[in-house]
Amino acid sequence: MITLDAKIPSGPIEDKWHNHLENAKLVGPRNRPSYDVIVVGTGLAGASAASSLAAQGYNVHVFIFHDTPRRAHSIAAQGGINACKNYREDGDSTYRLFYDTQKGGDFRSREANVYRLAQNSTAIIDQCVAQGVPFAREYGGMLANRSFGGVLVERTFYCRGQTGQQLLLGAYQALEKEIHQGKVKLYPKSEMLDLVKVDGRARGIVYRNMVDGSIHSIAGEAVVLATGGYGAVYYNSTNAVNSNTTAIWRAHRRGAAFANPSFVQIHPTCIPVSGDHQSKLTLMSESLRNDGRVWVPRKKGDKRSPGDIPDAERYYYLEERYPTFGNLVPRDVASRAAKVVCDEGLGAGSTGYSVYLDFRDAIAEKGQDVISEKYGNLFDMYEEITGESPYQNPFRIYPAVHYCMGGLWVDYNLQTTIPGLYAIGEANFSDHGANRLGASSLMQCLADGYFILPQTIGDGLQPLYRDKVSTDHPEFAKIEGEVRDRIKRVMSVKGDSTPLSIHKRLGKVIWDNCGMSRNETGLKGALRDVEALQEEFTTNVNIAGKSEDINQALERGLRLMDFLEIGHLMCRDALERDESCGCHFREEHQSEDGEVLRNDDNFGHVSVWEWEGEEGEGKEETRHQEKLDYEVLQPATRSYK
Amino acid sequence: MSKQDAKTTPRHNATISLNLRVWRQERGSSRGEFVGYEVNDIPVDASFLEMLDILNEQLNNRGEDSIAFESDCREGICGTCSLVIDGLPHGPGQCTTCQLMIRDFKDGATITVEPFSTGVFNVVKDLTVDRSALDRVIQSGGYVTVHSGPKPEPNSIPVEHAVVEDALDASACIGCGACVAACPNGSASLFTSAKIGHLALLPQGQPERNTRVVNMVEKMDEEGFGSCRNYAECQASCPKGISIKYIGRMNGDYIKATISGGDRRGEMQAN
Ligand SMILES: Cc1cc2nc3c(=O)[nH]c(=O)nc-3n(C[C@H](O)[C@H](O)[C@H](O)COP(=O)(O)OP(=O)(O)OC[C@H]3O[C@@H](n4cnc5c(N)ncnc54)[C@H](O)[C@@H]3O)c2cc1C
Ligand code: FES
Numbered sequence: 001m002i003t004l005d006a007k008i009p010s011g012p013i014e015d016k017w018h019n020h021l022e023n024a025k026l027v028g029p030r031n032r033p034s035y036d037v038i039v040v041g042t043g044l045a046g047a048s049a050a051s052s053l054a055a056q057g058y059n060v061h062v063f064i065f066h067d068t069p070r071r072a073h074s075i076a077a078q079g080g081i082n083a084c085k086n087y088r089e090d091g092d093s094t095y096r097l098f099y100d101t102q103k104g105g106d107f108r109s110r111e112a113n114v115y116r117l118a119q120n121s122t123a124i125i126d127q128c129v130a131q132g133v134p135f136a137r138e139y140g141g142m143l144a145n146r147s148f149g150g151v152l153v154e155r156t157f158y159c160r161g162q163t164g165q166q167l168l169l170g171a172y173q174a175l176e177k178e179i180h181q182g183k184v185k186l187y188p189k190s191e192m193l194d195l196v197k198v199d200g201r202a203r204g205i206v207y208r209n210m211v212d213g214s215i216h217s218i219a220g221e222a223v224v225l226a227t228g229g230y231g232a233v234y235y236n237s238t239n240a241v242n243s244n245t246t247a248i249w250r251a252h253r254r255g256a257a258f259a260n261p262s263f264v265q266i267h268p269t270c271i272p273v274s275g276d277h278q279s280k281l282t283l284m285s286e287s288l289r290n291d292g293r294v295w296v297p298r299k300k301g302d303k304r305s306p307g308d309i310p311d312a313e314r315y316y317y318l319e320e321r322y323p324t325f326g327n328l329v330p331r332d333v334a335s336r337a338a339k340v341v342c343d344e345g346l347g348a349g350s351t352g353y354s355v356y357l358d359f360r361d362a363i364a365e366k367g368q369d370v371i372s373e374k375y376g377n378l379f380d381m382y383e384e385i386t387g388e389s390p391y392q393n394p395f396r397i398y399p400a401v402h403y404c405m406g407g408l409w410v411d412y413n414l415q416t417t418i419p420g421l422y423a424i425g426e427a428n429f430s431d432h433g434a435n436r437l438g439a440s441s442l443m444q445c446l447a448d449g450y451f452i453l454p455q456t457i458g459d460g461l462q463p464l465y466r467d468k469v470s471t472d473h474p475e476f477a478k479i480e481g482e483v484r485d486r487i488k489r490v491m492s493v494k495g496d497s498t499p500l501s502i503h504k505r506l507g508k509v510i511w512d513n514c515g516m517s518r519n520e521t522g523l524k525g526a527l528r529d530v531e532a533l534q535e536e537f538t539t540n541v542n543i544a545g546k547s548e549d550i551n552q553a554l555e556r557g558l559r560l561m562d563f564l565e566i567g568h569l570m571c572r573d574a575l576e577r578d579e580s581c582g583c584h585f586r587e588e589h590q591s592e593d594g595e596v597l598r599n600d601d602n603f604g605h606v607s608v609w610e611w612e613g614e615e616g617e618g619k620e621e622t623r624h625q626e627k628l629d630y631e632v633l634q635p636a637t638r639s640y641k
Numbered sequence: 642m643s644k645q646d647a648k649t650t651p652r653h654n655a656t657i658s659l660n661l662r663v664w665r666q667e668r669g670s671s672r673g674e675f676v677g678y679e680v681n682d683i684p685v686d687a688s689f690l691e692m693l694d695i696l697n698e699q700l701n702n703r704g705e706d707s708i709a710f711e712s713d714c715r716e717g718i719c720g721t722c723s724l725v726i727d728g729l730p731h732g733p734g735q736c737t738t739c740q741l742m743i744r745d746f747k748d749g750a751t752i753t754v755e756p757f758s759t760g761v762f763n764v765v766k767d768l769t770v771d772r773s774a775l776d777r778v779i780q781s782g783g784y785v786t787v788h789s790g791p792k793p794e795p796n797s798i799p800v801e802h803a804v805v806e807d808a809l810d811a812s813a814c815i816g817c818g819a820c821v822a823a824c825p826n827g828s829a830s831l832f833t834s835a836k837i838g839h840l841a842l843l844p845q846g847q848p849e850r851n852t853r854v855v856n857m858v859e860k861m862d863e864e865g866f867g868s869c870r871n872y873a874e875c876q877a878s879c880p881k882g883i884s885i886k887y888i889g890r891m892n893g894d895y896i897k898a899t900i901s902g903g904d905r906r907g908e909m910q911a912n
Contacts, residue, residue, distance in 0.1 A: 052789040126795055132845045137799075137802050138802065211765060240715070275686055279715060282716050387742075498702060553701050
């Protein structure tokens with residue numbers, strides 16, 4: 001059985017990180033080159049961690065399924081990154097960022113981690129500027145800020161609508177420099193398919209060369225998973241089409257506990273689904289809600305063109321329901337409110353499942369030039385996809401799956417329940433509770449990668465000096481064999497269903513039952529439906545082509561196997577968390593005006609799932625709890641009214 | 642139908658058919674051929690790549706090997722997608738392949754689909770190519786040497802608004818390689834100059850400015866990319882609209898750097 005020791009340092013919250021660093025074991029610069037560290041993923045988390053560790057002197061091996069590190073999904077982040085610089089003198093501080101994040105997450109995260117994140121936030125901006133990241137500047141040459149949902153200060157730094165791209169290029173360039181100097185070895189087009197443990201410690205991974213299909217393994221003293229989120233389980237999501245859960249799921253099956261799997265963020269401002277052919281949903285940055293106003297017609301079935309509907313007949317539902325935060329309520333609140341008005345029949349568009357995001361007033365007030373300098377690329381992107389111009393007609397938007405707060409359980413050192421296995425970035429569960437605030441994932445990824453992991457990993461590595469295991473150890477051959485069998489099995493079914501068709505159906509089951517609104521009956525039905533899809537996959541999947549070749553159907557099939565399992569666990573987690581909190585809206589637990597009702601006495605904890613049974617074979621999952629201690633901030637009803 | 646017509650007459654739920662001529666090349670083989678496919682009932686709201694998904698589903702159902710092509714973000718930012726469509730890298734319009742919509746094509750049209758292959762980008766299989774040479778150009782100097790750790794307060798060095806915007810225009814490059822695929826000479830000058838231009842504009846890029854430009858330009862040649870002959874096809878096909886003015890600036894910087902030698906403080910390798 002696992003033991004959950006979060007290793008939270010002692011002392012007042014402001015001093016914990018400092019105390020921890022003072023007491024951590026260190027690896028000296030001369031010894032670092034004798035350690036091999038395996039990093040999987042080069043999004044913001046992985047690229048920043050790998051380059052930092054290499055610059056410290058560790059021997060780093062980096063794995064990605066992309067052809068180059070710069071393609072990781074972080075590249076797509078648009079809106080910005082938070083840091084409590086208080087440049088605007090609007091009352092920002094470390095405590096305020098901590099408070100906003102804790103409250104935004106509906107009091108379901110670990111205080112010590114969140115506080116540390118806030119403490120490290122300002123250094124990220126300094127670091128990135130030093131690397132040459134061109135953050136937006138004001139006319140006087142100072143860094144500019146914008147505001148994001150769920151907060152009352154302006155603390156978001158940005159590069160037009162391509163902040164993730166610019167931050168990732170900074171980290172990617174730092175990584176390329178280390179590759180050039182021989183401190184990092186890159187394995188592109190190499191997908192991790194399993195984790196290798198020796199004597200209970202993570203000692204390596206098994207991966208597939210996606211070009212020739214060969215299976216290999218590699219050994220090291222630590223494995224860092226920076227593999228992003230699993231939102232693509234829903235099939236339709238704002239994630240890139242290759243984003244998947246395999247790395248963290250396979251680690252879970254080898255003993256790494258999984259925390260809060262059902263906590264998934266549904267982003268309120270995305271381009272609505274247009275048909276069954278759709279392969280991904282496009283996000284329109286939340287920053288649009290700074291100037292755009294969200295509304296639906298007051299009258300059901302009002303088919304007039306939006307411009308013809310007078311103000312009195314428009315229902316600005318966010319402004320009416322939440323006067324203080326208005327259009328800038330947090331994402332979970334905004335998404336649910338959109339669903340509610342559409343379920344009531346007020347939605348716009350042919351499907352009735354979209355709402356207007358209108359810039360008419362902002363353009364009238366500030367002029368089209370100002371709006372287009374701020375949001376031009378988002379307006380163009382929308383027009384490219386839908387064929388309609390948001391300068392003339394309002395955007396039509398609807399919520400879509402965006403981010404996973406859940407992920408591998410980690411302690412304060414970002415180590416999972418398997419010693420030597422670390423998880424950083426979106427792959428872990430640590431900082432966003434039951435709902436993440438905008439612009440704080442980039443912050444967390446870079447805090448983890450630049451500042452936290454590089455200073456906590458030594459503690460676990462130091463005792464392993466010269467204690468090396470090589471891939472000659474029989475455990476490597478064993479796991480490689482299991483991976484080959486798995487591939488052979490899925491290739492040999494030759495049934496009638498393509499992985500894509502099963503994935504689409506899985507996505508629909510999870511979206512309908514474990515999405516913006518959940519209930520017991522729906523979740524129980526979903527568990528049965530997912531089991532039926534698992535059965536269909538095992539007995540009737542069809543994958544053509546060869547396994548020793550580029551085979552995108554096979555890649556999809558292998559990923560789908562793991563999506564089917566995590567989808568099941570998400571529904572179980574949602575079922576057993578018999579309360580509402582943040583993104584997790586259980587219809588049975590709502591207030592009279594339809595807001596979430598938390599139950600801190602029974603659910604003031606992280607749900608932590610352990611895969612039981614024979615290693616890699618069992619099916620039963622056991623639910624454990626990490627009790628959350630509220631030392632600094634007592635949970636309060638989260639109101640944005 | 643032009644883009645404009647399509648916009649004025651939204652035809653949601655409509656479908657069209659296309660005749661594709663797709664380059665198929667087995668892995669490890671140096672030769673390939675065009676294979677014809679007819680794809681019917683394609684929703685006009687689908688993207689070009691979603692049309693290829695539909696075709697691949699059909700191929701898989703028939704037990705045939707699907708067409709290998711690359712994509713990831715499918716929103717024009719990761720630079721993974723890379724098809725030459727009717728002779729144009731990323732097809733018609735100033736966008737990436739993944740941003741092309743079926744509504745921009747005529748019903749019944751015949752469309753030729755090829756990989757981004759050039760002298761340097763070799764075909765791996767079908768429509769996928771190896772673009773790692775671009776990474777090696779970045780490795781040779783496309784960065785500012787800084788470790789992770791405490792750094793000076795960024796507002797202590799003001800940077801003009803216009804300068805940052807200019808730098809951002811250059812660093813908007815998504816590394817797709819369309820510029821190379823479009824250039825009759827297979828030059829990577831636009832790609833390389835965009836990185837050099839970005840860093841040369843910012844105060845943080847100054848200490849290594851000279852060594853950076855020399856190393857990157859020389860690496861570009863060493864990788865076998867052609868030299869720039871001012872065809873400007875790169876700019877025309879760049880989905881991010883990056884201007885060839887950066888090539889001019891790179892050439893100027895290169896000359897200055899070769900005259901003045903290395904950086905004043907020598908190479909800043911922090912080992
Ligand atoms: C459209 C969009 C916009 C966003 N905008 C914002 C924003 O404005 N602000 C904000 O804070 N957050 C934003 N987010 C969220 C944020 O971008 C992500 O949470 C974050 O970038 C995740 O980074 P990461 O490093 O954890 O993983 P990723 O960037 O997803 O990288 C994953 C990496 O892991 C590799 N990988 C995965 N599995 C394997 C495997 N099995 N084998 C080998 N390699 C593997 C991949 O190749 C890749 O390199 C946005 C997200 C989306 C989808
Ligand atoms: S798939 Fe990312 S740019 Fe086209």
